[in-house]
Each structure stands twice: as structure tokens, then as C-alpha cells.
Amino acid sequence: MSSITDSEDIQQLTQEVISLLKKLIETPSFSREEEHTAALIQDFFRQKEIPFQTKKNNIWAYNRYFDPAKPTVLLNSHHDTVKPNKSWTLDPFQALVEDDKLFGLGSNDAGGCLVSLIATFCYFYNREDLTYNIVIAATAEEEISGKEGLEIVVPELPEIAFAIVGEPTEMHLAVAEKGLLVLDCTANGKSGHAAREEGDNAIYKAIQDIDWIRNYKFPKVSPTLGPIKMSVTIINAGTQHNVVPDTCVFTVDVRATDQYTLEEIIEVIQENIQSEVSARSIRLRPSSIPMEHPIVQAGLKRGRTAYGSPATSDQALLDCPSLKMGPGHSERSHTANEFIYFHEIEAGILQYISMLEEVVTK
Numbered sequence: 001m002s003s004i005t006d007s008e009d010i011q012q013l014t015q016e017v018i019s020l021l022k023k024l025i026e027t028p029s030f031s032r033e034e035e036h037t038a039a040l041i042q043d044f045f046r047q048k049e050i051p052f053q054t055k056k057n058n059i060w061a062y063n064r065y066f067d068p069a070k071p072t073v074l075l076n077s078h079h080d081t082v083k084p085n086k087s088w089t090l091d092p093f094q095a096l097v098e099d100d101k102l103f104g105l106g107s108n109d110a111g112g113c114l115v116s117l118i119a120t121f122c123y124f125y126n127r128e129d130l131t132y133n134i135v136i137a138a139t140a141e142e143e144i145s146g147k148e149g150l151e152i153v154v155p156e157l158p159e160i161a162f163a164i165v166g167e168p169t170e171m172h173l174a175v176a177e178k179g180l181l182v183l184d185c186t187a188n189g190k191s192g193h194a195a196r197e198e199g200d201n202a203i204y205k206a207i208q209d210i211d212w213i214r215n216y217k218f219p220k221v222s223p224t225l226g227p228i229k230m231s232v233t234i235i236n237a238g239t240q241h242n243v244v245p246d247t248c249v250f251t252v253d254v255r256a257t258d259q260y261t262l263e264e265i266i267e268v269i270q271e272n273i274q275s276e277v278s279a280r281s282i283r284l285r286p287s288s289i290p291m292e293h294p295i296v297q298a299g300l301k302r303g304r305t306a307y308g309s310p311a312t313s314d315q316a317l318l319d320c321p322s323l324k325m326g327p328g329h330s331e332r333s334h335t336a337n338e339f340i341y342f343h344e345i346e347a348g349i350l351q352y353i354s355m356l357e358e359v360v361t362k
Contacts, residue, residue, distance in 0.1 A: 010119075010123065010349065010350070010353070013119050013122055013123065013349075014119060014345065014346055014349055016044075016119075017115035017116065017118055017119040017345075017349075018102075018115065018342065018345060020040065020041075020044050020115050020118070021095070021102070021107065021111045021112065021114075021115045021345075022095035022102070022104075023040050023095075024037050024040060024041075024079060024106060024111050024114075024115075025093065025094075025095040025102075025104030025105060025106055025107055025111060026093050026094065026095050026104070027040060027093075028081075028093060029079055029080050029081055029106065030080065030081060030082070030083055031080040031081075031082075031140070031141050031142070031143045031144040031146060032080075032140070032141060032144070032146065032148075033080075034057040034079055034080045034140045034141075035057055037057075037079045037080075038054070038057040038058070038059055038079065038138075038140070041059050041079065041118075041138050042054065042059055044118070045059070045061055048122060048125075050064075050122070050125060053156070055152055055153060055156065056140060056148045056149075056152065057079075057080075057140035057141075057148075057149075058137065058138070058139045058140055058148075058149060058150070058152065058153045059137070059138045060135055060136060060137040060138070060153055060156070060157070061121070061135065061136050062133060062134070062135050063121075063124060063125050063126075063127070063130065063133055063134045063135075064125050064126050065126075065127070065128050065130070066133050067133060068158065070130070070131065070132055070133050071131075071132050071133070071159075071161035072132060072133040072134070072135055072157070072158045072159065072160055072161055073132045073133065073134050073135070073160070073161060073162060073163070073164070073356070073359075073360060074135050074137060074157065074160045074162075074163035074164070074318075074320075075117040075120060075121055075134065075135070075136045075137070075163070075164050075166070075352075076117070076136075076137045076138075076139060076150060076163060076164070076165050076166065076314060077110045077113045077114035077117050077138065077139075077165065077166030077167070077326065078110055078114065078138070078139050078140065078141075078142035078143070078149065078150075078314060079106075079110075079111070079114055079138050079139070079140065080140050080141055080142055080143050080144075080149075081105050081106035081109070081143065082105075082109075082143050082334050084105050084336070085334070085335075085336055087335075087336035087337075088336045088337060089336065089337060090103055090104075090337050092104060092105035092338075093105060095107075100341050100342050100343055101339045101340070101341055101342075102339060102340055102341075102342060103337060103338065103339040104338065104339070105338060106338070107328075107338055107339055107340045108168050108328040108329065108332040108333055108338050108339060108340045109167070109168055109328070109330075109332070109333035109334065109338070110142075110166055110167055110168065110326065110328075111340070112168065112326065112327045112328045112340040112344060112345050112348065113166030113167055113168060113326030113327060113328065113348070114138055114166055115345065116166065116326065116327055116345055116348040116349045116352060117136060117164070117166045117326075117352065118136060118138070119349045119352075120349060120352040120353055120356065121134060121136035123349075123353050124353075124356065124360070127361070129361050129362045130360050130361060130362075131360055131361065131362055132161065132359070132360040133158070134356075134360065135157060135158075135160075137150065137153050137157075139153055139314065142313065142314050145180075145283070145284060145312070145316075147283075149314065149317075150314045150317050150318075151283070151317050154317065154318065154319075159320075160318065160320045161320065161321075162289065162293065162295060162320055162321045162322065162323070163315075163318050163320055163321070163322040163323070164295070164322070164323050164324075164325060164352070165313055165314060165315045165318070165322055165323070165324045165325075165326075166324075166325070166326040167311075167313050167324050167325075167326050167330070168326050168327065168328030168329055168330050168332065168333060168340075169309075169324060169325050169326055169328075169330065170327070170328070170329055170344075171304060171325060171326065171327055171344075171347065171348055171351050172299075172304050172305045172306070172307060172325065173296055173299045173300070173304050173305065173306040173307070173323060173324075173325055174307060174308070174309040174323065174324035174325060175224055175288060175289050175291060175296055175306045175307070175308065175323060176222065176224040176225050176257075176258055176286070176287065176288035176289075176308040176309065177225075177286060177287045177288070177308070177309045177311070177312065177313060177315045177316065177324055178225050178229075178255040178256060178257060178286055178308070178309065178310050178311070178312065179255070179256035179257075179262060179284050179285045179286035179287070179312065179316055180253075180254070180255065180256070180284040180312045180316065181253075181254035181255075181256055181262050181265060181266070181279060181281075181282070181284070182251065182252070182253060182254070182279070182280040182281065183251065183252040183254060183266070183269065183277055183278065183279055183280070184249065184250075184251055184277075184278045184280065185206075185209065185249070185250050185251070185252060185273070185275040185276065185277050185278075186247055186248070186249050186275055186276045186278075187202045187203075187205040187206035187209060187247065187248040187249075187250075187274060187275040188202060188205070188246065188247055188275075188276070189201050189202030189203075189204075189205055189244070189245065189246050189247070189248070190244075190246055191243055191244055191245065191246040192243075192244040193242065193243070193244070194241070194242045194243060194244055195242065198244060199244030199246070200244070200246075201244050201245065202237060202245045202246055202247050202248040203237050203238070203245055203248045205248065205274055205275070206235070206237065206248035206250055206275060208273075208274065209250075209273035209274055209275045210232050210235075210250060212272055212273055213230050213232055213252060213269070213273070214230075214232070216230070216272065218259070218260065218265075218268070220259035220260065221257075221259065222257035222258050222259050222308065224258075224288065224306075224307070224308035225257040225258060225286065225308035225309075225310070226257070226308065227257070228254065228255065228256055228257055228259075228260065228265065229254070229255040229310075230252055230253070230254050230255075231252065231253045231254075232250055232251070232252055232253075233251050233252070233253045234250060234251035235248070235249070235250040235251075236248070236249050236250070237249065250275075252269075255310060256285070256286050257286050258286045258287075258288045261285075262279070262282045262285060263282065266279055266282075283316070283317065284312055284316040284317075285316050286316070287315040287316060287318060287322050288321070288322075289321040289322055289323050290321065291306065293321055293323075294358070294359045295323055295355060295356075295359050296323060298354075298355040298356075298358040298359055299323075299325070299351075299355055301358075302351060302354065302355065304325075304351075309324055311330065325352075326348060327340065327344040327345050327347065327348030328340045328344055
């Protein structure tokens with residue numbers, strides 16, 4: 001295999017990964033059911049004579065001249081999808097082409113990103129002039145924040161110097177991403193008959209706590225992500241109309257920033273409300289990359305905009321500087337008749353390559 005060195009070869013590689021994307025679209029890959037798309041990605045690497053490793057429905061591969069003495073860059077995106085909603089009028093599993101558009105489930109989120117990163121990896125695969133190693137990881141269970149996706153791949157990898165996570169951002173630079181903390185809170189009271197002055201109403205206690213959650217502002221505000229946002233999204237209490245409830249359970253959705261650890265956020269909340277607080281997970285942490293990082297600067301030089309993303313992705317599972325960036329538009333994700341433009345994929349591949357050329361080559 002020779003390395004890709006000119007625009008003609010890049011165009012050929014682009015067509016090869018677009019063909020892969022069409023196959024991925026036509027192969028259902030709901031979260032935890034990605035074995036068939038995993039097989040397609042493995043076949044692609046076999047055809048390219050690129051060795052790869054697997055774990056569950058995850059696939060990863062290293063550049064040909066991997067050197068343990070060099071730092072490593074991770075290129076990552078996911079091949080699982082959500083289930084199609086009822087508003088689809090097209091066949092979600094048909095890779096339908098109309099002019100510059102490719103329709104199909106997962107085309108935008110995140111198939112276009114994934115195949116663009118695979119093309120980028122193939123471009124650098126045979127290069128001997130790299131100052132970094134490059135690893136590509138096509139991972140599972142991103143759409144459900146599952147524990148058998150990127151999370152089980154990272155321990156298998158060398159230390160990662162920085163990562164590019166492929167999600168549709170119109171190739172702008174998401175230099176920070178909010179983390180997610182889901183809290184189950186229980187207000188405890190004492191039951192009694194509603195007709196008499198009996199009991200201690202747990203709903204009233206919960207209301208006090210919910211009011212605090214609604215109005216509290218964490219003092220430190222992130223320059224890229226803004227303030228922490230807390231929202232009460234579920235509440236449940238009572239068994240019948242004439243019984244004062246002794247418990248009231250409510251759920252809080254917390255979108256965390258890089259100004260506080262998740263543990264610090266929990267501590268502040270526990271100190272200020274009466275209810276018991278239980279975190280479902282502290283896995284999905286906020287992430288960021290310094291504005292002065294060379295890969296960010298490479299993007300800014302190319303006219304891209306840096307911003308903070310409110311949405312959570314597999315970036316939350318990485319303990320290294322990471323940049324979220326990819327072709328496609330976030331607003332198309334999880335929508336009926338999802339699509340991506342071919343020109344977005346083509347431009348995405350060129351931007352990935354040109355940015356990395358500036359950072360990982362001599």
C-alpha cells in the first residue's frame with residue numbers, strides 16, 4: 001500500500017469511504033446491536049490490508065509505523081444509531097441519493113464523521129514522517145452512553161496526547177463540552193390522613209428543594225460553556241388523594257462545566273437541600289482542550305469557529321484534551337429523513353487532513 005499523496009488519491013479514498021457509509025446506513029446498528037456494522041468496518045480495513053483489533057462491537061487500528069516512544073492521537077467516532085422515529089417518510093435503511101444529499105439513518109450522526117475520520121486515518125497510515133502515532137477507533141453504544149463502547153477501548157490504548165471526536169459540528173471546533181450528571185433525589189416526610197393535621201408532607205419538602213435547584217447559580221462560569229444548568233425533569237409522589245405522602249422522588253438533570261468536578265457539584269447540592277441525593281453515574285464528565293493547543297490553532301487558521309457544546313458525547317469518557325469536530329449539522333441528528341451532504345464529507349476529510357498535517361508531521 002502506498003501513502004495517499006495527491007488530490008486524485010484523496011478523491012478515490014473519499015469515494016471508498018462514501019461507499020462504506022452507504023453500506024453502514026443499510027445495516028441496522030442500534031446501540032448494543034452493532035455487530036453487523038462492526039463487521040463492515042472490519043472488512044474495510046481488511047481490504048486496505050490494515051491490521052485491527054476488536055473488543056465487543058468496537059474496532060481500532062494503529063498507523064503502520066507505530067512507535068511507542070511517540071505521543072498518540074486518537075481519532076474516534078461511533079457506528080451505533082438511535083432508532084428511527086415515526087416521522088420518517090423515507091426508508092431509514094435505504095442509502096438514498098438525491099443530488100448532493102445522502103439520506104439514511106446515521107448518515108449525519110455520526111456516519112459521515114466516522115467515515116471521514118477513517119479516510120483521514122488511511123491517508124496517514126503509511127506515512128513515515130509522523131511525529132505522533134495515530135489510532136482510529138470506531139466505537140459502539142455512544143447513543144446510550146453505554147459502558148461497552150469507547151469506555152472499554154481506552155484502557156487498551158497507549159496514553160492519548162489529544163483526541164478528535166467525530167460528531168456533526170459543520171467542521172467548527174467544539175473546544176469544550178458539558179458533562180452530564182443525573183441525580184435521583186428523595187424527600188422524606190411522614191404519612192398521615194389528609195383530613196387532619198397529621199403527617200409531614202414530603203411534597204412540600206421537595207418543593208423547597210426544587211425551588212433552591214431552580215434558582216441557585218453556581219458562582220464560577222465557564223468562558224466556553226457558560227453556567228452550570230440544573231433542571232428538575234421528573235417528580236413522583238403520593239398513593240391516593242387522602243393520604244399525606246411520606247416520600248417524594250424527583251430527578252435532576254445537571255449539565256456540568258469544566259469549572260467544577262462532578263463530585264464538587266454533588267457536594268454543593270447535598271449541602272443545600274434536605275432531600276437525599278443519589279448520582280446515577282459520575283462517568284460523563286465535562287471535557288475541553290486549550291485554545292492555544294496546536295490542533296485548535298490549526299482549525300482557527302482555516303476560518304473555523306471555536307465554541308462550547310451543550311450536548312454530551314463520548315468525549316466525556318476521555319481523560320485527555322479533546323476536540324469535537326465533524327461534517328454534518330447537529331440539528332439533523334435524530335430527525336426524520338436524516339441526511340448529510342456529500343460536499344460536507346469531502347470538505348471534512350480535507351480539513352481533518354490539513355489540520356493534522358500541521359500538527360503531526362515533521
